[in-house]
Amino acid sequence: MHAMDITKNNDSGILSLGGFAYQIRVFVYYMSKMASNMQIEFETLEDVVVKNSNVDTFLDTNSDKFRSLLKRESSYDAIQVKRTNIDKESKQKILYNWLLLEASDTNIDKYILFTDAGYKNIDNLFDSTVDELFITIMKSNNKPNALVSKVKAIYENNFCKFNEAYNKIKDTYSFVSEKSLDNNIINGFAVVFHKEGVTDLIYGLRIKELIQFIIYNILTTIDKKMPYIFTYKEMLQKAEDICDRIKDNYFEPDYTVFRKINKINLSSQIPVNSREYKQLIACELTMKRIEEHLIYHQYYKSIKYRYLEDNKMNVVENMERTTYDNFCDVKEYLEQNNMDKPSNRLSKTKERNNCYTAKDQTRFGSCIHLTMDSTDDDLKISWEDES
Structure with missing residues (x-):
């Protein structure tokens, strides 16, 4: 599994973050928006194993199996990433995941659907009425471990509970169609990575080292079937570590991280x-x-x-x-x-x-x-x- 094609030259610098999974870049983008006492989490929604030699493709094509949670004081923002054309089936899966989350003990303040503007998706997640969606779910006869079956088990014969959850999600939902994700990431870490004090090359390398560190930890927690949690304090500590290892006259990438996300085939x-x-x-x-x-x-x-x-x-x-x-x-x-x-x-x-x-x-x-x-x-x- 790998985040970059290791048969090619390492395209260091600030020019592009496109060699990394879109799913991970969105995670890092929201990480850059954290403040004191906040944390961000990456959750695996299904039992998956990363076998694909290209981890970026795997993460992006299996986006329904993952979500991010940005924790504030006592509530969360739930972030679902879709880098594809969002069809009816995709919309249903997003809502099913959110309906399960709304029925959990986690207090969600905002539901965010984050998409790549290049796919020209429009904001029509709720094009089915609450009645239509409820009927679709209740009529389903899928296997018990299917996503729709899990939703059905929680809300069966309880339209009031379903209606309340549906409307809560709809009222707190926002749609993001982003065309400048990389620029937002680059600008978002200007302070912690001392952008004004180093060359663009060094600054870009620091951001890439952070992204590789995040990939390493996410892959490790997927293997262990655990969520990955990264606090604001840990982010500042990791930024200091990276700044110490990557500067104008010294370059020392983390070998353990490099080894995890680079494989020889x-x-x-x-x-x-x-x-x-x-x-x-x-x-x-x-x-x-x-x-x-x-x-x-x-x-x-x-x-x-x-x-x-x-x-x-x-x-x-x-x-x-x-x-x-x-x-x-x-x-x-x-x-x-x-x-x-x-x-x-x-x-x-x-x-x-x-x-x-x-x-x-x-x-x-x-x-x-x-x-x-x-x-x-x-x-x-x-x-x-x-x-």
Whole structure:
């Protein structure tokens, strides 16, 4: 599962947030509107497992299975996201979910349907009367675990209760058709990410790091079948952490987060035909360890591209030259001691220090990066010498 296509260059900067799920971007947008003592929640409405290799597509195409709740003092705003054309079935599912929520112990102050303006949806959620909807629900004969059946079980033979819930939702409902979501997010974090004090590149990277952190936590809670809750205080703490790790002369993305939302697909012809993959095969690693090393590589690439975007070619050159020199030292030592084999070259090179890298994973990734076929010959690393 992944939030971005890891076979492509990391498109850092402030230019676009389009590589992230619309569902997540709406969540982050409302997060930017939080104030003291508020929190935002991401709930999974059904038992789902994220198996899709593209988590963004999964989240957006399964939007009916998720909702966000923005908590104020003692009440919530319920936010349903739809990035599609809203048909009759979609409208019914939205209302069914809200009718279930209205019958719960959660005090909802506002019901919000948030859509992408590009789909040109119109505000006609309540085009069926309360009587018509009630009859539709009561006549349904779906399985007990179906959404409509859950609503039927709560409101059956109680039109007054249903009518009250329906009208409460209708009276507190608002329709949002947004065409500038990314700009709103970018502007919404101006204070916490010190927009006026850094370059657009750094500011954009900070926002993207936050979004990846949110994706990581949401995926983790989906796996655990729990809601994800993020408080205003936690947001400020995470913002400070991100600002410490991403600044003009320093870039250290969270590796645990990166690893969670970036997966290597070894069924794809791209990695298995690559030189770096073939060189790792020569080291007799398990498939799991090969995947881990390829993720080190992608992590390093994300850092390398950030420095190149910021015209810091010298930083990249120093990292890679040091990695190559370490490899040469290791190879000479192994040859002199009759210990030279691919697995030793890899493990011993990874052990060597590189003062130009901030994290072990960056150092590991630079080792794999230099085994690429496109690497200049004077920097190319081989765990196994080619004939």
